[in-house]
Amino acid sequence: MSSGKGDGAGSSLRRVVTPERRYMPTPQQQDHDMSALLSTIQSSYAHACARLPVHHAGSICVGLLDPVSNIVANTLLSDEVAPVDDTELLARRSLDGLVAFLLYFFPSLADWDAVHHLLLADADLLVAVRLIVASRGMTVFSITSAASAKAFQPALRLAAQVAGHPQPEQLVRVWMSLSTRLHQAVDLLSATQPNLHDIQTLLTADDEPSAPDLEQTWSLAASRAAAYNTITNLLYPNTFTLMVVLLDTIRGFYLQALARLPTGELRTLYHQVIVNAGHCYGPMDPISNIILNTVWYDAAFPAAAAPPVLDMIGPHILTRIESRSMYGLISFLQSRYHHLSEHEIVQCLVAYRGDLSLAANEAMVTPCASVQEAYEAAATAAWHPNPEAQAAFLTSCKAKLQESPAAMALLQQDGNRVLSPEDVRYLAGVLLAEQKPSPQPVRKRSTWPVCDGKMRSMAEERRISRNVKATLNQHFLRDGEPMYKLHVICGANNSVCGPDYCTKEDNLSFAPCEYRYTHVNFLAVEKSGSSSSPVLFFAEFDNKKAEDESPVLCCKVDMPLPCAEHVRCLYCEVEGSKVVHPALEKFHGGDREFEEVIREEHSFTNDEIISYTKYALHRLCGHDEDFMYVNSSWSLAASRQAYHNIAAAPCHHTSSLMRVLLHAFRGFYLRALARLPAGELRNRYHQVIIKAGHCYGPMDPGSNIILNTVWYDAAFPAAARSPVLDMIGPHILTRIESRSMYGLISFMQSRYHHLSEHDILQCLVTHCGDMSLADPNLAANEAMVIKAEQQSPCASVQEAYEAAATAAWHPNPAAQAAFLTSCKTKLQESPAAMSLLVQDGDRVLSPEDVRYLADVLLAKQKPSPQPVRKKSTWLVSDGRMRSMAEQRRISRNVKATLNQHFLRDGKPTYSLHVICGANDSVCGSEYYCSKQEDYLSFAPCEYRYTHVNFLATEKEGCSSSPMLFFAEFDNEKDEGEPAVICCKVDMPLPFAEHVRCLYCEVEGAKVVHPALEKFHGGDKEFEEVIRGKHSLTNSRIICLNEYAVQRLYAHDEDFIRRGRWRCRGCPPGLPAQSGAQLANKIQDTQSNYSST
Template sequence: MALVPDCPPDLRVYDSSYNRGYTSPREQSEHRSRLLRKIHDSYRKALERLNARARPGMAARFLHGGGGALCLGLLDPVSNIVANTLVSRGEPGDLVHVPEDKLGDLERRSLDGLVAFLTRFFPYLTDCHAVRFLLLAGADLLAAVRAVASDLGMTRLGSSPGPAVEEALVMALRCAALAARHPDPDRLVRDWLAISGRLDDTVRLLADVRRRSPESSLDRLPNLLDGLPPPAHQDLWRRLTASRPPPPRRSVPHQTTTALNGTLQDALHGFYLEAIARLPAGELRSRLHRSLLVAGHCYGPLDPVSNIIINTIWHDAAFPPAVKLEVDVIGTMILHRTENCSLYGLVSFLCTRHRHLTDFDQAIYCLLQADGDLLLADRRLDDDDDAAAGLDRAFLAAATAAYHPNPDAQAKLLRRLCPCDERISSILQGSTGQLSSQDVQCLARLLCPEAACSEQPLRRFPHPWYLSSQTMMCKKINAALSAYAAMLSGEPMYELHTICGVNKYVSGPVGTDAKCYRTHVNFLATPKGTQFPAGTTPLLFFAEVCNDDDDDRAGMPQPFVCRVWVPLPCAGRVRCLYCDHMGIRIVHPVGEDFHGRKLEFEKMVCGEDPCDDDFDPAVDQPYYTNTKIIDHSRVTTERLNGRVEEDRLYNDPLEDSDGYGSDMTLMSDEYDSDLDSMADERHV
């Protein structure tokens, strides 16, 4: 991201600029060496504690007890090594010292495991930044977790509905054990779950070892853990964070822009899902989808969801469509582009209005501290800034950065609404449910009183075949939704509101044709029944469906559908390897199996290919790595003004004779080209 040149001097408009944000190879090597020295120092201290009064064979257990004495766990590094040594199940031997080569191997494996934990737990976090956070935390894994969460503005981590953060911790711990080549990863996970439920007892036992207690104390930890079930996951995060010191504030400043953006983009995506759910289905399908995707940005005088709604309705009234186009699918890539534009609009507003904000990351961090709410962030900054710029110029900077089609008009509207008309606020905030058609009409008159009262006749959409893929997806989702409703005794039937997220690149690419077998979908559906009044807010669902046209063929997997909830802003999210790779923000379920949730990450950290059982790491290059996921997702996450496939639905056919322009580079073409070259990449 960089300031746009040639702007008026009182405007500070930011635009994206591709920057991987990685430190230099020399710095990465230096940081890794320093972290290995810290890990080495932890092993030295652990050996001193273990060997001082240990019975013969304890050093051998340290090395050969299944090879599991890693600097990996949820306590401090030395305690992790001691605990992993005590619970290992190796047979005693005669070794009384630790050879340097074997100790060095343990240290390198420990580092690999620590990095794998952080990059599995935090989307958008690069390997080199994970090493820097671990170095800052002195190889203390949980301290590093808290430092990353603080630095990325994840103020609500652990607050989402359901045990999402606990599930993520467990899966990250298993990935860490696999990356570190632990001989029994499941055992390591079980031991640390048990330890987390008995932290006080474990810390006391490890303190006895520190004080060089009698030899009998060395058997007490495995005896404490054996035969007892692990504690419930739902308290895991609270117990662990309460046991660790707070992280240093802004520990690695201005080095994690991609990850900072990702945290805010996740929050903004949640706002858009809520706004789409509040718009009435008829108006959304017939015309509001266009204004939502072209001008429905989340900056304005109200909360983010209300801002999206008023910007959408105003633009539809002030600049009505010329073509009649009804859709059931909100284009995924164009929606993400709109969300990205909103992010840059928010930052440009704050940096124009508050001149002491001189850095893009500073503005992002202020927004994260306000849960993505511009109004709240602006008020907080007002307390420290007596020379704030005018709202009219700040809104103009926002509209310009967001590539609004009519930035001057939008800036004037938003300035006029400060403070917001009480009639508008009462309609938007009078009910948390879905707006009615009458509400939309009333808002349109209040926002744009000069608009013509009578609707102009619309031309027919000239390219209906562009909607064939949407028709097929709607057919799949309606069938899956009917099957889901039939399985739930006493549950109401549902009516599809809209499909609001599609990733067709799941379970692949496979073979020379780079085939992907499944699609992940988010959609909103309204429950039908007498117990649900009119205006009931649609519910959000996740579906995994087959990519073949005929899902009913024998042997084809049945679609999977379940309810999901939008994560709270800055609270983290459930990860999927395939959706992360495409940069598509699908809301995935907690505690449910889907392709891309668990096994695929585990194969990736082991250097294997999740989709190719014949993958040979000696010959082939893995298609999925943490670095490749982050780099590839930038096609979606950093796009502001480039064309995407769904643009062809909104081009004026009188201005664009071929339907979508001869110079257009479709995002789907970029993906398909990338997948087509996959086979060559594997054999480089």
């Protein structure tokens, strides 16, 4: 977790906390733990052999007692006993079984973390469970709860299966039966010379099976764990798992707050406010804080236009406000108490269940910042629309409540009672006090293009709402009348099971794939008693059934307890959906799917599930569901990324300098793409350049891109062949440019601490993005060296390169830093390689050239192939299917244009080099009522045109340099139709003017447009914006552009490069696709780097 210190007056005391880059030990530490645990288990086998006859020396150590007793009991129980020589193999199998139990039982537990806890527990399974519970701060955990009991026996059975036990069911049955007589078993098994006959009799007793006594098991483990009371100090500080527990706790707070708000106001007003300003930090308990923040903000900053009436809180933005609240809580404490580490702060928040007032009292030291300063830091980290106003309000609101006992009573008394409309109006009046409301401004044009996200989110909201209402009207009846009425839908995941192949064809949809089920949480109130508290329900709906058909399952569930265990669902964990599931009912995504994951029979791995969970929970920025509110005065300005440093928000036109620099980078990348050989570029380098082809390094930016790409491809060859693509994904090409920019800034900031971000950007712009010129200590000329004597670097070149690589999300920062530090020396030792880069700068490199260059750059470094996973299959994701369809459409259109528009003697003049820029969202989106509604698609809306840049080479001269083209395609025409317009354009000059396009600026697409041709999005549209006659305003264009170019994390287009896959139900004639191991990419980026 990163925190920044402000530069301005007073702000130096504040800490704004954002998602961290990694919580894991090094590979060497992980290997050490694995070896040590194996040695411990082998030692247990040696002790067990001393208690058993030699010929009875082998079975797994999985069970409810200590490892030695488990081995003895399982050996006497098993009919198939391994010989003594198999002890090492048995130890390995036992280790796998123990790890399997823990991975099944606990969410977000990595393999290395399970191994480490087992090592600290000396391979005692139940002691390891207790250590994990303690390290996660799960103070309300109960081994006998419905959730724990549901998971315990399947986990034990899975452990036996993975460990290779011949009769897993029998092993579980015996241990569950023995759980009622464990004290007797302990006495017999712990003897130095145990009576094997008595033990065997106890194990094989045919008494009537009684209910398992897990409480006795847990208590005995506590007595064995007494020796490990201080062992948690030796744990790796896995802050992320603590955050998962804290976020699950915060979900419970939001469910209870939603249950207390009046139905009418919640579905007409508060549903919008709570997801933007209803944070759970403040001077009261978390639930009261959510209500206070929501009611106050709605009263203090009333919306200019009435929000839509919605039955459902957007599930993604509900998860997001919970994550934002968590970072607000952490930022408050870190601002007040600088001596506390991030891990200590999260531990404190978990211990006090997210109650800031209790957690702050625990610090017991003089605060470093005032309460208001800390609240402002919290509000900034939590993306509050008005941090200063919220800080002032939270600093004073408790005094206002204490002056009004009636208002305080509304929050504290009858904590489960639903507030009435009169209650919240009275509360708002008390909280507002003498503060005058500040209505949000009304824009000249409040309309907005009907965007994809809005249409899809609204269609999904309608579908789920109709399903829930039909369920309440048909399933829960009393005397033939519905018993319940809907309060609000407060959680959903429509991506359960799948996706499956389907025959739909729609450029704007996720076809040809769809998911099968939807999991939903909703609150409903009994109609008979208007004052009764809402009840929480879970439902599973079949996505293929009509909206008014019965659900697969619908039942009541308990409100989740803070810091307690919960029922797991594979698909909801992957999506980051905190849907509360039933413990006693079967649903899709439960036991069986997790068993398949751990046995490596599922397309997901445990690490991938954790990576997806991290990505979902750390995603603090905008989402499609935000567009449901675009007709109100909510502005995308609130969705801009929070800066790590509170004083580092763009000022002095820093953001303008960034845009200028990024436009220059597009030119560098276009020139680099033009120089790389077409075959290698479309076969291999398209994958490498977008994740490791950064433009920083010791040479000029264009050469650096080539160097980084060629070196990484040679040093870390892909385990599987990449797909052959004609197009570099436009969004991920923009992303590597943005990542490169942050890499450059980080390099300079690491070297020269006295320079501000603005100073660094000015320097980079002045020197055309060339780091070797911008850093005077890297330059060779004498004037620069003299200047450098007055500003000695604060870090070595290699340290600065590693900072750059980390900021730029490089897959292997340390390796890249070492390479860039030494590569110029290698080039200087090889004049031929240097001339390839420096001389004939526009000449296309041949395949032989790049192979020679790779050999020079690799020198004595041995290639490290990326690992091949045991299971290379993958769920065919929505994003992959949509991106591949778009790739094919644009490629066919470009090739048709080249084959029909540019002819010489009736034959095509040019051959495609690569497609290097695209924006399919030009003009629109428009509503088409003739389209069939599809909740998986972006219908019923679509855009009219696509703008494309591509490089093409003259066929007659194979050594000629590729030329840059611009084309505009009509999206309504068939694929393979030629362009509306297609013409050559000049390569963009760095830091020069460029032709503007409204729609490409909004999307952050850096498509190069022609100056002398007419295209959609040019002059006329900008005139309408400035005259206030367009649905977009100038400020919104800037905000949307900033959001697009600062999006550094994963995108749908990444899925194109995933390894070989085939979707379930995919026709045999449809070829499987091949690609790089995107799972590694996702895991690396989410585990190792910040998601913002």
